[in-house]
Every structure is written in structure tokens, then in C-alpha cells.
Amino acid sequence: MKIFKFFISKIFLRKAILGIGMILLLFMANYITNTAARSILSTFQGYQETKYINQKGVYIANLDPNSHIDMDVINENGTQVVYDYLNNSFHYAFYTDGFIVSVPNTDDMKVSLGYMNEEYYELNQFELSQGTDLDFNYQLDEKIPVLIGKGLSKTYPIGSTIIIEESALGRPVTLKVQGVLKQNAYHSNYYALNSKTYYNFLILFPVNEGFINNANIDLQLNGLMDVIILETTQKEIADLREFIENNLGLKFNFFSQKENYEYFNEYYLHSLKIIAITAFVLIIIIACLSIWNALVSVRLMLKDFTINLLVGLSYSRLRKIFYSYFGILSFVNLIVIFAITACDRYGCWLRKDATFATYGLFCLIGMDWFALSVVALLDILIEIVIVESMLWRIKKVPISLGVLQ
Amino acid sequence: MRKSLFRIVDVLELCTAYIFCFFLNVLLDYAKTLDLDSYILKAFVKNFIDYQPLIVLLFTFIVIVFHYQMLHRKKAEIFCKILVGDTVFHIIIRYALDCIMILAFAYILSVLANVYLNFNLTSSLYLVPILITYILISARQVRKYENF
Amino acid sequence: MTKIIDLRIKEKIYKSRKSQISILNDFNIEVNTGEKIAIVGESGVGKSSLLNILGLLDRNYDGEYTLFGSPTEHLLTSELAQWRNQRIGFVLQESALINSLTIEDNIKLPILYTGFEKGKSKQDEDFEMVTNAIEIKSILKKKPLECSGGEKARAVFARGIIMKPQIILADEPTASLDAENKERIVTLLFRMNKEFNTTIITVTHDLEIANRHDRVIHLERSK
Numbered sequence: 001m002k003i004f005k006f007f008i009s010k011i012f013l014r015k016a017i018l019g020i021g022m023i024l025l026l027f028m029a030n031y032i033t034n035t036a037a038r039s040i041l042s043t044f045q046g047y048q049e050t051k052y053i054n055q056k057g058v059y060i061a062n063l064d065p066n067s068h069i070d071m072d073v074i075n076e077n078g079t080q081v082v083y084d085y086l087n088n089s090f091h092y093a094f095y096t097d098g099f100i101v102s103v104p105n106t107d108d109m110k111v112s113l114g115y116m117n118e119e120y121y122e123l124n125q126f127e128l129s130q131g132t133d134l135d136f137n138y139q140l141d142e143k144i145p146v147l148i149g150k151g152l153s154k155t156y157p158i159g160s161t162i163i164i165e166e167s168a169l170g171r172p173v174t175l176k177v178q179g180v181l182k183q184n185a186y187h188s189n190y191y192a193l194n195s196k197t198y199y200n201f202l203i204l205f206p207v208n209e210g211f212i213n214n215a216n217i218d219l220q221l222n223g224l225m226d227v228i229i230l231e232t233t234q235k236e237i238a239d240l241r242e243f244i245e246n247n248l249g250l251k252f253n254f255f256s257q258k259e260n261y262e263y264f265n266e267y268y269l270h271s272l273k274i275i276a277i278t279a280f281v282l283i284i285i286i287a288c289l290s291i292w293n294a295l296v297s298v299r300l301m302l303k304d305f306t307i308n309l310l311v312g313l314s315y316s317r318l319r320k321i322f323y324s325y326f327g328i329l330s331f332v333n334l335i336v337i338f339a340i341t342a343c344d345r346y347g348c349w350l351r352k353d354a355t356f357a358t359y360g361l362f363c364l365i366g367m368d369w370f371a372l373s374v375v376a377l378l379d380i381l382i383e384i385v386i387v388e389s390m391l392w393r394i395k396k397v398p399i400s401l402g403v404l405q
Numbered sequence: 406m407r408k409s410l411f412r413i414v415d416v417l418e419l420c421t422a423y424i425f426c427f428f429l430n431v432l433l434d435y436a437k438t439l440d441l442d443s444y445i446l447k448a449f450v451k452n453f454i455d456y457q458p459l460i461v462l463l464f465t466f467i468v469i470v471f472h473y474q475m476l477h478r479k480k481a482e483i484f485c486k487i488l489v490g491d492t493v494f495h496i497i498i499r500y501a502l503d504c505i506m507i508l509a510f511a512y513i514l515s516v517l518a519n520v521y522l523n524f525n526l527t528s529s530l531y532l533v534p535i536l537i538t539y540i541l542i543s544a545r546q547v548r549k550y551e552n553f
Numbered sequence: 554m555t556k557i558i559d560l561r562i563k564e565k566i567y568k569s570r571k572s573q574i575s576i577l578n579d580f581n582i583e584v585n586t587g588e589k590i591a592i593v594g595e596s597g598v599g600k601s602s603l604l605n606i607l608g609l610l611d612r613n614y615d616g617e618y619t620l621f622g623s624p625t626e627h628l629l630t631s632e633l634a635q636w637r638n639q640r641i642g643f644v645l646q647e648s649a650l651i652n653s654l655t656i657e658d659n660i661k662l663p664i665l666y667t668g669f670e671k672g673k674s675k676q677d678e679d680f681e682m683v684t685n686a687i688e689i690k691s692i693l694k695k696k697p698l699e700c701s702g703g704e705k706a707r708a709v710f711a712r713g714i715i716m717k718p719q720i721i722l723a724d725e726p727t728a729s730l731d732a733e734n735k736e737r738i739v740t741l742l743f744r745m746n747k748e749f750n751t752t753i754i755t756v757t758h759d760l761e762i763a764n765r766h767d768r769v770i771h772l773e774r775s776k
Contacts (some may be wrong), residue, residue, distance in 0.1 A: 001666055014653045021470040024463050035452045037489035043445055271443040278449075289467055296474040304651050310610070311712065312666035313637020314631040399610045400601065400724075403649045 010339025131179025
């Protein structure tokens with residue numbers, strides 16, 4: 001420790017520019033790695049989520065990009081006819097969210113409602129931290145059982161009731177808290193798998209046939225945009241497409257399991273490959289610059305190192321000093337990356353952005369810790385390369401020559 | 406060139422550092438123009454585009470490291486030149502001019518890249534005063550080695 | 554008297570891209586404890602190379618070396634470092650100081666690598682004794698660049714003896730000094746020999762200094 005302190009205070013800090021240069025280079029490498037690791041993991045998580053849904057005989061709806069939504073043509077009657085057709089001819093999973101309601105809570109967050117039917121609920125297998133699963137057999141004039149996110153559970157424990165002005169029904173309804181979702185439960189956007197909506201401040205509303213029949217056009221139409229048709233055939237889907245076009249004037253695409261996999265391989269896998277390759281190339285460039293910076297340090301501090309070697313410092317001890325020094329530099333960088341991530345997460349709480357607010361140590365979630373671990377691993381690799389290059393360079397110069405540099 | 410502190414290796418090293426900074430800027434400008442249909446790629450690239458000046462500025466630190474280490478290595482040469490009749494003033498002027506010439510060369514290359522890619526010619530201009538500031542600050546370091 | 558050094562070199566080769574030079578061909582040397590030996594010879598014959606080998610700085614040669622009764626071939630680099638720290642003292646030219654450290658820090662550098670074997674108070678005592686004996690107290694807080702050649706030479710000497718080594722290897726310690734400082738350094742070297750029975754091996758071009766040693770070894774260019 002005494003020797004290490006001596007090297008830090010009397011040798012490395014005397015040429016602080018080189019140390020700062022190294023910190024900045026490592027910071028860039030860490031930033032790139034962190035960004036790439038989060039992008040890749042987040043997309044992978046989204047992909048895992050779609051795997052529950054993307055089964056054989058399942059078709060996921062998507063409004064054709066060339067189809068124009070003409071609200072003059074679309075009316076409640078039209079959407080109801082479509083739902084009647086769906087109810088009579090198909091099994092379908094229904095999900096829509098983003099409907100903000102005024103529900104007081106201790107964190108003063110905006111609360112959104114997520115609507116899903118039984119089929120969707122079963123497909124996703126939500127994990128609960130308290131309470132029991134959703135019950136879809138209810139009457140609209142009764143207390144409606146709901147699941148809530150962890151953020152609301154402090155204000156609304158199991159069994160408590162919430163009265164809200166339900167915009168889809170256009171009247172107040174009483175909700176009864178049946179269960180609490182596991183913290184940081186999320187839903188990925190199927191068309192941007194790396195983007196997620198967190199359910200910590202969401203009320204999960206059970207949707208049954210009676211509810212859909214009484215809901216307004218906004219909810220019916222939104223639900224239709226992402227509707228998932230289960231256990232069906234290509235023929236039936238073609239009929240459904242035609243039916244929707246005739247009644248709503250909207251062109252829908254329904255993608256099969258095979259098409260979704262192909263889309264994933266073509267679109268996501270390609271994007272992930274580009275991200276990985278770009279990050280790799282950038283990290284290699286930065287690693288080369290770091291080695292250059294390290295060799296410059298050796299060039300300038302050679303006399304200091306060799307005189308210490310002359311009076312009793314061993315190469316193995318010098319190696320330990322270098323590892324400790326670069327370990328500290330990496331640790332400083334890791335703390336900075338950690339702070340940036342934590343600020344980013346905490347910012348969602350400050351902005352009252354309920355869809356991105358997360359729980360965890362310093363608001364960090366598993367994905368963040370994973371990315372930080374990847375960053376730490378990369379730092380260790382870069383550190384090994386740098387330290388061994390420096391020692392190789394120092395060993396190349398005879399001590400007797402270095403001393404008289 | 407004989408009177409200059411720069412050897413061919415130093416010229417190449419500094420030129421590479423400048424070119425790296427300018428082309429990083431061009432690369433990020435290029436990333437802005439990419440018509441990416443992938444949301445994931447867009448989100449990834451945005452992380453860099455949003456902080457473009459900061460990222461480029463951080464990388465210019467390698468130029469500071471270059472100036473610092475080069476002058477440190479050349480202190481004996483500076484001292485010897487003064488001994489045999491050169492002056493600190495002339496050494497500083499020659500050093501600054503050499504650096505500026507290399508900077509100009511690297512900048513012209515980046516301008517050509519901008520012309521080729523149809524980008525705004527002044528997009529890398531903000532780097533020039535920054536890099537000139539580094540040259541001027543480092544030139545003051547020469548005075549430190551007046552007495553070896 | 555016990556034998557402290559037994560070195561038998563068949564050949565030491567320096568290779569460059571275009572050529573190779575062979576020095577110290579079939580060179581043998583035995584040194585007893587407390588002996589004072591001077592090594593002289595024209596430039597390039599391998600005087601400093603010999604000192605590097607004796608000081609365990611260079612093991613890249615064809616030969617055998619027994620130091621303090623132990624063969625050195627199989628010693629670990631950490632063991633070599635420990636011997637350099639505690640049993641061998643190097644007195645080099647005045648430029649062999651770290652310019653960013655004060656003279657005090659430069660002299661105390663070997664102490665840094667001893668741990669607490671001797672105890673802090675003993676180390677401080679040794680430091681006091683050495684700096685008093687070498688009359689260097691007034692410049693302890695100065696940096697090497699602020700000192701004269703003689704002062705720097707004494708600082709290098711102080712660093713070389715602070716650990717009270719059994720062997721002192723001096724490589725042209727007086728090369729750039731005036732007559733007064735030259736005499737001072739030589740007197741200090743011989744005082745170490747007299748008071749602590751330290752073995753002294755000095756590489757020098759100065760025949761007057763060389764002749765004041767017990768034995769003078771003339772190195773000649775290899776054929």
C-alpha cells in the first residue's frame with residue numbers, strides 16, 4: 001500500500017494529463033459498451049416476451065402503413081360489428097394501454113390503465129408479488145377486480161377500492177385491488193422491441209365481452225390495432241382482413257409465426273449485428289488509443305520506473321501496482337457510468353414519467369446491472385492488455401539504460 | 406525541417422490524431438443523415454448524435470496528450486538548440502507553425518470528405534479554434550525547457 | 554575471508570539488426586568479502602555490462618554466477634529485486650536520480666521496498682546517519698535539477714548505501730565531478746568498506762582512483 005501510494009502521488013499524478021487521457025478513453029469505451037449492452041439486452045427481453053405470443057396458429061395484427069384512418073367512415077357501429085365477428089368466429093387476445101386516469105398516489109405519478117382480456121393475460125403469464133390472479137367474470141355494475149403496479153400498492157393495498165372516471169365506458173366505476181404485479185413488470189412494444197412500458201404505476205383492467213360491447217370507439221379501435229388472433233388459419237385470417245376493410249375501411253396485415261420470425265431475423269437480428277459490430281470496432285479503436293497512451297506514459301516515466309526497479313522493486317510488484325492503478329481508473333469510470341444510468345432512471349421519477357419509473361437500488365433494474373457488469377468485464381480486458389503492453393515495453397529496456405535515460 | 410522539433414514520425418502521429426478528431430465529427434454527421442428504418446438502430450445512434458460535440462471534444466484530448474508527451478521528449482533537443490544559438494521565441498514560432506500546418510492539412514482533408522458527402526463545409530470548423538488553443542497552450546510549455 | 558562473488562562468463566552477446574558484438578569472453582572473477590576492486594579498460598570493452606551482470610540487472614549471458622554462496626540462475630525476479638534492495642547498493646552517475654522527487658525521497662527510495670523489517674525508527678536512524686555522514690542535509694528538500702553535480706553525486710551515493718549493502722557497485726561515480734567532490738565520493742566509498750567491511754567494485758576510467766583499490770582488473774577487447 002505504501003509503495004502504491006508512493007507511485008500514485010510521486011509518479012502517476014506528476015503526469016496527470018496521461019491519467020486524465022486514460023480516464024477519458026476508458027469512459028468512451030465504457031459508454032459505448034453500456035449503450036450497446038443495454039440496447040441488445042432490452043431487445044432480447046422484448047424478443048423473449050414476443051415468444052410467448054408468437055406461437056403456431058397465432059396472427060398478430062398490424063395496421064398497414066399505407067392505410068389511412070378516416071374517422072368520418074369509422075363509427076361505433078362498425079367497430080362493434082367487427083368485435084361481434086371476432087367474438088363469434090375467433091379466439092383473440094386483446095390489449096391496449098395508455099389511457100391516463102386521475103388516481104391519487106403517494107408518488108404523485110400519473111396512472112395509466114392497461115386493458116387486457118383473459119386470452120392475453122394467460123399468454124403473458126404476469127407474475128404477482130401479492131394477491132391473486134385477475135378474474136374476468138364480473139358485471140360492470142359490480143366492483144371490478146384489477147391488478148395494480150407496485151407503485152400504487154402503498155396507497156391501495158389488496159382489497160381496497162379505487163373509484164375512477166372510466167373514459168372507455170364514460171362513467172365512474174369502482175375497482176377492487178385483487179393483486180399487485182411484481183416490481184418492474186413491463187410490456188415491450190412489438191414493433192420496437194427495445195422500448196418498454198413499465199407497469200409500476202399501471203392499473204391492469206380485465207376486459208370481457210360485456211366490457212368491450214359497452215366501451216367507446218377509442219378503446220375498441222386501439223385494441224383492434226394490436227389484436228392477436230389465436231388458433232386460426234390463413235383462410236380465416238383472409239376473411240377477417242376483408243371483413244375489417246369492408247366495415248372500417250382499414251387495411252390490416254396479420255403476420256403469422258413464420259412471418260414474425262422472418263421479420264425478426266431480417267430486422268432485429270440485422271440491427272443487433274450492426275450495433276454489436278459498430279460497438280466492437282469503436283472499442284478496438286479506443287483500446288488502440290489507450291495502448292498508445294499507456295506506451296507514451298512508459299516513455300515519459302521510464303526513468304522513474306527503472307530507478308525503482310534498480311533499488312528493489314520487482315517486476316511482479318510493478319505489475320500489481322499497474323493493475324491497481326488502472327483498476328482505480330476503471331472504477332472511477334464505472335462509478336461515472338453508474339451515476340449517469342442512475343440519473344437517467346431517477347429523472348423519470350422527477351419528471352413523473354410513470355411509464356419509465358422503475359424500482360431498484362438507485363432505481364437501477366436488472367438490465368442496468370447487466371450492462372454495468374459487461375462494462376466492468378470490458379474494463380478488466382482492456383486493463384490486462386494495457387498493463388501487459390506497458391510491462392512488455394519496460395522489460396525491453398535494460399534497467400541500467402533506463403536509469404540513465 | 407531540420408530546425409523543426411518535428412520528425413516524420415511526430416508529423417504522422419499528430420496528423421493521425423487530428424484526422425481522427427475531424428473524421429469522428431464527419432462520421433457522426435454522417436450518422437445523422439442515415440435514413441435508418443430500424444427503431445433500435447435509431448435509438449442506438451441517437452445516444453451518440455445527441456452528445457456529438459462532447460464526444461468529439463473528449464477525443465481531442467489525445468491531441469493534448471500528444472503535445473504534452475512530444476515536448477517532454479524534446480526537452481533535451483530544445484535545450485541543445487538554445488545552447489547552439491537558437492532562441493526560445495523562434496522554437497515556439499516554428500513549433501506552432503508546424504502544428505498549424507499539420508492541422509490545416511487535416512482540416513482540408515475533412516473539408517474534402519464533407520464535400521464528397523455533401524455535408525455542410527463548416528461542420529468541423531468548431532474544432533479548429535479548439536485545436537489551435539491546444540497548440541498555443543502547448544507552445545508555452547517550450548519555455549519550461551529553456552533551462553534543462 | 555569468504556568468497557562473496559564467483560562469476561564465470563563464457564560470452565556476453567549484444568545483438569543489433571545488422572551485427573552482433575561479443576564481449577567478456579571467458580571472463581572469470583572471484584571476489585572476497587570486504588575486498589575493493591576497480592575495473593578499468595577502454596570504452597566498449599564491457600565494464601558497465603559486467604557491473605550490470607554483477608548487480609543482477611542482466612541475466613542474458615552465457616555463464617554461471619554464484620552470489621553470497623547461492624547460484625543466481627534460478628532466482629525469481631522478485632528474489633533478485635530483494636537482493637538488489639538489501640544486499641547490493643548501486644552508485645551510478647549523478648544523472649541517475651528521479652527529477653520529480655526531492656533528494657530526500659530519492660535517497661529514501663530503497664526503504665520503500667523493505668517493508669517494516671528493520672522498523673521505522675531504525676530506518677529513520679539510518680537515514681539520519683547517512684545524511685549526516687555525507688553532509689547532504691541542507692539539500693534534502695531540493696529537487697535534483699536544483700542541485701549541483703557534486704550534490705547530486707552525493708545523493709546517488711547516499712541512496713546506494715542507505716540499506717547498508719554487503720556489496721557496492723559503483724559505475725563511474727566520479728565521472729563528471731571536480732577534484733574536491735571526486736575525493737569526497739571516493740573517501741565515502743572507502744569509509745563504507747572500512748566501517749562495515751562492504752565489498753566495493755568500482756568501474757572507472759580514472760587510474761589514480763583505480764590504484765587506490767585492493768585489486769585492479771583490466772578488461773580488454775575480445776578478439
